[in-house]
Amino acid sequence: MKIDPAALTRHFKLLEERAYVQRSRNPKNQREVLVNVTDVARKQLLHEPPTDHLNIKKQMEKILSADEQKTLSALLEKLVSGLDQITVEKH
DSSP, X not given: OOOOHHHHHHHHHXXXXXXXXXXXXXXXXXXXXXXXXXXXXXXXXXXXXXXXXHHHXXXXXXXXXXXHHHHHHHHHHHHHHTGGGOOOOOO
């Protein structure tokens, strides 16, 4: 996936200004920036999601059947739980 680093930095800066993310340098590799979701963002996304997010969610739910949604959810949870096992080889 090709992502413009400058664009990514701009987006994270906006999210950081709104207290949605917190950026810090990776202590093991100072060239890397770690991004963490804040409690403010978790609260808003989980407990008070924006109306447009809810509208999009409703439209997306029409695309998949209830069974497909459950399958997708299970697969995404499995993928997320295995992310810490993924290694990246440096070339």
